[in-house]
Amino acid sequence: MQLVKFISLSLVIFIGGARAEVIGNLPEPITNNAVAAAMTKNGWQLYSFNGLKRGKDWRAVSNSVYRFDLKSQQSYPIKTVPYQTGRLASIAVTVKNKIYLFGGYTVAENHEEKSIPSVHRFDPQTNEFQKITEMSIPVDDTVALVYQDRFIYLVSGWHDVGNVTDVQVFDTKSGRWFFATPYPGKSVFGHAGGIVGNQMVIADGVFVSGVRDLKRQFAMSDESYIGIINPNDFTQINWQKLPSHPGPARYRMAAVGDPTNEQVIFVGGSVNPYNFNGIGYNGEASGPSKHAFAFDLKTKQWQQKPDSPIATMDHRGLLMLDGAFFILGGMLDNQKVTDNILKVF
Numbered sequence: 429m430q431l432v433k434f435i436s437l438s439l440v441i442f443i444g445g446a447r448a449e450v451i452g453n454l455p456e457p458i459t460n461n462a463v464a465a466a467m468t469k470n471g472w473q474l475y476s477f478n479g480l481k482r483g484k485d486w487r488a489v490s491n492s493v494y495r496f497d498l499k500s501q502q503s504y505p506i507k508t509v510p511y512q513t514g515r516l517a518s519i520a521v522t523v524k525n526k527i528y529l530f531g532g533y534t535v536a537e538n539h540e541e542k543s544i545p546s547v548h549r550f551d552p553q554t555n556e557f558q559k560i561t562e563m564s565i566p567v568d569d570t571v572a573l574v575y576q577d578r579f580i581y582l583v584s585g586w587h588d589v590g591n592v593t594d595v596q597v598f599d600t601k602s603g604r605w606f607f608a609t610p611y612p613g614k615s616v617f618g619h620a621g622g623i624v625g626n627q628m629v630i631a632d633g634v635f636v637s638g639v640r641d642l643k644r645q646f647a648m649s650d651e652s653y654i655g656i657i658n659p660n661d662f663t664q665i666n667w668q669k670l671p672s673h674p675g676p677a678r679y680r681m682a683a684v685g686d687p688t689n690e691q692v693i694f695v696g697g698s699v700n701p702y703n704f705n706g707i708g709y710n711g712e713a714s715g716p717s718k719h720a721f722a723f724d725l726k727t728k729q730w731q732q733k734p735d736s737p738i739a740t741m742d743h744r745g746l747l748m749l750d751g752a753f754f755i756l757g758g759m760l761d762n763q764k765v766t767d768n769i770l771k772v773f
Contacts, residue, residue, distance in 0.1 A: 449771050450738070451754075452501045454494045457482045457765040458757040459742045460680075460704060462520035464527045465749055466552035472498040472749050473552060474769065476756045477529050478515045482765045484705040486535040489514035493550075496756070496769055498749065503769070506555050515544060516704055517568040517586075517617075519744050523577055523600045526551060528560075530582065533568040535704070543568050543588045547598070564596055564605045569617035573628050573685075579662050583630055583655075584611045584619060590636060590644075591615030597663060609665040613651040618701065622685035622692035622746075626657040629670070629685075629692040629723045632677040634701040646701050646709045650677035654723070673730045674721045679714075682746035682755050691722040693733065693753060695772055698741040706742065706763030716741035716759060720772070736772050746772070 454476060461479030465472060474496040481488040491509040496502070509515075509529065518532030527550040533541050545566035548557045563582070570585030582596040593615045595608040616633025623629075630653050637647035652673055658664035678697030685692050702714040717740075720733035742759040753772040760766050 450768050451771050452496055452503055452769040454496065454503055454757055454767040454769060455505045456492075457767040458490065458492065458494070459759050459765045460516045461744060461757050462518045462529060462532070463743075463745045463747055463756045464520040464522050465747045466522050466525050466527055468552050470497060470499065474498060474747060474749075474754060474756060475520070475527060475550075475552075477509060477520055477550075478518045478532055479757065480516055480704055480765065484763070484765065486537055486539065489516055489535050491515060494756075507557075509548060510557050510559075511544075511546065515568075517744065519570060519572045521572045521574050521580055523574055523580065528572075528580060528598075528600070529557075530570070530572055530580075531563060531566055531568050533586070543586065561598065561603060561605070564607070565592055565594055567592060567594075567596070569680075571619055571621040571630060571683075573621060573623040575623060575626065575657055575662065581608065581623075581628070583621060583628070584613075584616050584633070586617035591617055595665065606663050608663040609655075609667065611653070611655075612667045613653055613669070614649045616649050618679045619649075620681040620683035620694055620697070620743075622683045624685040624687050624690055624692065624725055626659060627725050628655045628657070628665075629653070629725075630655065631673055631683070631694060631723075632679065632681065632697075634679055648677040648679065648699070648701055652723075654728075670723070671730070673723070674732045675717075675719045678717055678719070678741075680742050680744070682740070682743035682758075684746040684748045684753065686722070686748055688751060690725040691731070692725070693720070693722045693746060693748075695720040695733075695736050695746055695753070695755065696740040696743060696758070706759055713763060714741065715739070716761060734773060736770070738768070738770060740766070740768075740770070
């Protein structure tokens with residue numbers, strides 16, 4: 429397949445003394461996409477998997493894969509994920525420079541949604557996918573965190589008809605699944621989190637608040653928890669509830685652990701939870717946020733961060749490379765699907 433290069437001039441914005449910029453563009457607008465980074469012979473590459481294209485209906489659900497070369501700031505479409513239909517709300521992480529892509533859900537023409545169990549491993553050196561396992565409990569809109577560059581933790585998430593509190597752990601060395609100490613808060617989807625060492629922080633998400641006229645009702649959770657993994661038993665997590673973070677609870681924030689500063693960073697999201705098209709479950713259009721904050725693992729306190737230069741929402745992760753933080757795609761004001769590659773700070 430012929431590769432087409434996409435080059436964009438950077439839009440540079442200075443905010444709060446920090447340099448933030450749109451450093452490039454994906455080959456096309458995409459949102460609710462899984463993101464990950466890996467090193468190749470050409471340097472750091474940022475990847476986008478699956479997601480929703482600008483049509484924002486069942487036809488726009490994608491299995492496309494895009495690669496952004498951080499050094500040249502050029503973007504390339506590469507082969508699609510090898511399944512028949514696209515997926516939303518999948519999630520990706522990198523272990524030993526291989527990218528693991530988990531689940532997501534499909535959307536049928538009649539709007540039926542199905543959580544998918546498959547897990548694929550992507551090799552950035554060859555651009556090849558391999559299906560390696562299936563989740564014990566298929567979840568989408570989950571949080572995936574890596575411990576010891578080996579264990580992948582899937583915390584809570586949506587399974588077909590409801591949320592689960594399960595914490596599933598995949599051992600990339602043995603290929604086995606384990607269950608860890610369950611998440612103690614409300615079972616949620618669209619939450620966000622990060623990990624530094626053996627300490628993970630999970631914030632917000634959406635829970636089922638009740639049933640009305642045979643339809644599930646959804647509401648934001650403002651709960652946050654820190655989970656400390658037992659160094660002698662990776663399945664044992666000591667969960668502790670945290671005080672409220674700065675600002676209101678938000679849905680589908682971008683988040684990542686920052687090992688340099690021992691913080692977990694959260695950016696963007698929306699205060700109004702929504703269906704995949706960006707329209708709230710309450711029927712109102714959802715808007716994005718510029719808000720950013722962090723939990724400092726040294727002081728065990730929340731910190732306000734400088735706002736992002738652009739309000740964004742509908743994310744599946746925040747990428748950190750060499751001290752900089754990146755968002756790929758997402759939604760802007762008026763639920764506009766974007767191709768921006770944003771260096772936040």
